[in-house]
Amino acid sequence: MNQENIQNDNANATRSAFWASLIFYGLIAFEFFYMFSPFAAYVYSIYGPGLQVLNLSESTSWLIRFFMPHIARETQSLFITRHEVIGMVFFVGGFIAFLVGAAQIYWNKLKKKGGVFGGIYRQIRHPQYLALMISSFGIVLVWPRYLVLFGFVTVCFAYFFLARMEERECERKFTDYDEYCSNTGMFLLPGIENIFNRFTWPEKKMGKILSVIGLYIVIMLMGFAVARGIHSYAINSLYTYTTQQEVYLSLGQITQEEIADMVTTVKSDSVVAASLNKYWNTNNRFINYMMPASLFVSEVPMHIPEGKVPTHERPGDKDQSHFKVIFSLAQFGPDGPVDGQYILYHAVNKTPVLEVWINRDTQSVEKIFNPPMDKYYEGMPVPVF
Structure with a gap:
């Protein structure tokens, strides 16, 4: 297999993984969108059985609970009362940032200028994925089921690996890409991201896999612990x-x-x-x-x-x-x-x-x-x- 075929295969894998992650989180977050549509009751009749399955066991029934109020519109906490408004700011802001990044990419493609290294890409290599994470976090605040939080953490990991796949492809396409990486952050500004870069992955493949799984579990547990605390605070504020x-x-x-x-x-x-x-x-x-x-x-x-x-x-x-x-x-x-x-x-x-x-x-x-x-x-x- 020649170099061009390898690059095409990697590009196809990247696109497939990207759309798979969007569909995965979209199915979880979809509930939020249709609950505000005229067809909410009809669509819920299709979506609801999946929630009912989770409700069959105490080990999974907690996933369908809300950790912030949706019905109660006024509480004793300003944050809890306004969490949906705050979430919509994140959701819309992230979506707009995603469109800005997409516009830069397609403008360069239209003008046949090659890779995008300027604008919002001057400091961050993957601002579109960051924007999608921000938008997804907004959905967590607007529609705060534990299940949606689970989807948010999972999709963030998916975006990380999608970014790594894209970077390996860019290293083959652009000779100065390594220098570009050394002066930018993957998702955050370089100065901030360098704090996290002190963590080094094991060299062996199995060690890397186990490290990723362990990190995923730790972050998921931390997320649920924070949500649990917010849950208690929210109920006490009613x-x-x-x-x-x-x-x-x-x-x-x-x-x-x-x-x-x-x-x-x-x-x-x-x-x-x-x-x-x-x-x-x-x-x-x-x-x-x-x-x-x-x-x-x-x-x-x-x-x-x-x-x-x-x-x-x-x-x-x-x-x-x-x-x-x-x-x-x-x-x-x-x-x-x-x-x-x-x-x-x-x-x-x-x-x-x-x-x-x-x-x-x-x-x-x-x-x-x-x-x-x-x-x-x-x-x-x-x-x-």
């Missing part, structure tokens, strides 16, 4: 009122005293008490969502009047004198139920049982609804907080 078997979760800013007053109003109604009594036993746990009556959210099955559309508006912008409480049974993985605040840590889904509208000014129940017949994501593992 506006909640907790008993042993119930968590009352307000989607907006409200005090525990105000939540407790509404709980008293709801449970003092004889019709409500009788309806909930049939579900009350030692094995059941409840996640009960509280929000303004004029707010409608697709991830929490509720009565939606004709002409209204589920949204993710800020609860604080709605009328605060009329609220509703959606009582739902929490669903757990194979290990079963937990108590108190841990309900939100371990629940993977919920089943609505009753919806109650109250007038906070008169402290009275106004309307009572049974769970809707048509649910957006019935049986699908959607966010619980």
Whole structure:
């Protein structure tokens, strides 16, 4: 096989690996995009079974949980409240940077100028892969399932090896490429990247493979540990009122005293008490969502009047004198139920049982609804907080 064929084979391998990595992460991150589309419920019916398979075992069910809120739009933490906005900045910024890098490459190809060594490539050899990593990190913040975090770490390693493959090809094509590499960083500015270059890979192939696997495991565990800490911080920042078997979760800013007053109003109604009594036993746990009556959210099955559309508006912008409480049974993985605040840590889904509208000014129940017949994501593992 001649040198030209070897170069073509390496180029084809690089392109194949690149598209494989994009497809891999795209399948994981795809959930975020279609959840905001008009076809969300339809596509979820296809995507959901894969999540259900993960939910069959306690060793994998945690992967489908969220470590930051999606339903609750207001929390006691500015970062947790705005994490989706921050994520979109990373996502859009990374995508724009990717397009800038692509424009440089295709401009050089169009003008037949050869390799790209100027512009954003003057300091960093692979700004496009870096841009894709930044964009992928944005998706982690916008749609923070542990599964998406797993995909992010995996795809970053994939980009690293794609970059190494491209560099080996460039070394054969450009005689001064080694000098270019010595003056630039692979993904970061040279001064910063030199700190990490102190790490040297073993010379033997098996040693390199084991080192990569070990590094991948360490970084993955560190990522999950950080996400776990954020998970705890996020749940503690929610506006909640907790008993042993119930968590009352307000989607907006409200005090525990105000939540407790509404709980008293709801449970003092004889019709409500009788309806909930049939579900009350030692094995059941409840996640009960509280929000303004004029707010409608697709991830929490509720009565939606004709002409209204589920949204993710800020609860604080709605009328605060009329609220509703959606009582739902929490669903757990194979290990079963937990108590108190841990309900939100371990629940993977919920089943609505009753919806109650109250007038906070008169402290009275106004309307009572049974769970809707048509649910957006019935049986699908959607966010619980």
